[in-house]
Amino acid sequence: MLPNKLPTSGPTTKDTFLPSQRKMFRFVLLFHFLVVRTFAWGSTGHELVAWVATQMVAPETETWIADILGAENLTSVANWADSITREEVWSQPLHFINVDDTCTSVENCKFTYERDCLDDQCVAGSIANYTSRLFDSEVHDDYESLKFLVHFIGDVHQPLHCARASDLGGNRISPVHYAVAGQGETWDLHQIWDFGIIENHVESVDGGGQELMGLIDGGKWADELEEWLECSDGMDKGCPSAWGQESVEFSLDFAYVDLDGKQIKDGDDITQEYAEDRWEKVIQKRLLQGGYRLAAVLDAVARTHGTESRNKNYIS
Numbered sequence: 001m002l003p004n005k006l007p008t009s010g011p012t013t014k015d016t017f018l019p020s021q022r023k024m025f026r027f028v029l030l031f032h033f034l035v036v037r038t039f040a041w042g043s044t045g046h047e048l049v050a051w052v053a054t055q056m057v058a059p060e061t062e063t064w065i066a067d068i069l070g071a072e073n074l075t076s077v078a079n080w081a082d083s084i085t086r087e088e089v090w091s092q093p094l095h096f097i098n099v100d101d102t103c104t105s106v107e108n109c110k111f112t113y114e115r116d117c118l119d120d121q122c123v124a125g126s127i128a129n130y131t132s133r134l135f136d137s138e139v140h141d142d143y144e145s146l147k148f149l150v151h152f153i154g155d156v157h158q159p160l161h162c163a164r165a166s167d168l169g170g171n172r173i174s175p176v177h178y179a180v181a182g183q184g185e186t187w188d189l190h191q192i193w194d195f196g197i198i199e200n201h202v203e204s205v206d207g208g209g210q211e212l213m214g215l216i217d218g219g220k221w222a223d224e225l226e227e228w229l230e231c232s233d234g235m236d237k238g239c240p241s242a243w244g245q246e247s248v249e250f251s252l253d254f255a256y257v258d259l260d261g262k263q264i265k266d267g268d269d270i271t272q273e274y275a276e277d278r279w280e281k282v283i284q285k286r287l288l289q290g291g292y293r294l295a296a297v298l299d300a301v302a303r304t305h306g307t308e309s310r311n312k313n314y315i316s
């Protein structure tokens with residue numbers, strides 16, 4: 001079920017684009033995206049983030065979510081934002097951060113909001129925007145805002161969604177070879193991280209989600225949970241810039257390099273050892289962090305409003 005229109009304000013809280021600017025902006029984006037870009041963890045990754053969040057939210061938050069989504073749920077709407085990117089071109093840059101090309105190491109590679117997220121047009125800006133919209137009692141588009149937020153908090157945790165501009169977050173590192181069960185073996189590096197490694201490790205969202213939950217419920221990351229919600233700006237509005245910077249660091253330390261620390265390049269084989277290591281050390285953790293943090297943000301919003309949504313744009 002798609003809404004018949006997107007939020008009237010588009011990507012920013014107070015839409016700052018004049019029609020002519022918007023037109024030009026769309027043209028530039030269209031040109032850019034013809035080059036090639038994918039927009040997300042694959043569908044399983046987003047569903048896992050949403051599934052984890054669903055397990056973690058407070059009961060009152062569950063009620064608030066159900067009031068907004070009706071027959072849908074967080075998991076079923078987690079990929080909606082990807083399904084509209086072709087028609088709603090303005091939404092495309094909201095899924096990622098291209099960090100200035102000069103990045104070669106963690107030391108010289110920092111996400112700089114003013115430089116890499118011009119006019120809030122990146123995944124950190126979109127998370128801040130849709131979180132604010134959910135908090136704002138004067139704004140009445142909870143249905144779309146919630147669906148965007150579920151998706152974008154997933155995206156910001158995919159390391160190659162906040163990565164080097166020069167290769168479009170690994171989209172231009174192609175082909176690389178890695179057999180994904182039943183789906184082929186020639187990909188770009190970004191796809192390996194969006195879905196390739198996940199598809200080879202997860203048979204179902206329920207089963208995969210339960211396995212992930214075990215890693216924080218007494219498992220290897222149980223002691224880190226408190227830290228995951230730390231934010232110098234406070235967590236009530238999420239902490240998207242810090243989450244983006246974490247992804248930048250994971251991309252440089254783990255995604256772009258093989259197990260010997262060598263940069264992965266066109267034509268390379270992605271080894272099973274690499275896939276196992278990255279799944280264990282990074283991907284599982286990022287899926288869990290995404291879900292856990294999403295739950296915290298939704299709890300904060302629901303606490304503010306009570307369980308009554310302001311669901312006036314709900315399209316049944």
Ligand SMILES: [Zn+2]
Nearest residue numbers: 039040095155
């Ligand atoms: Zn996306």
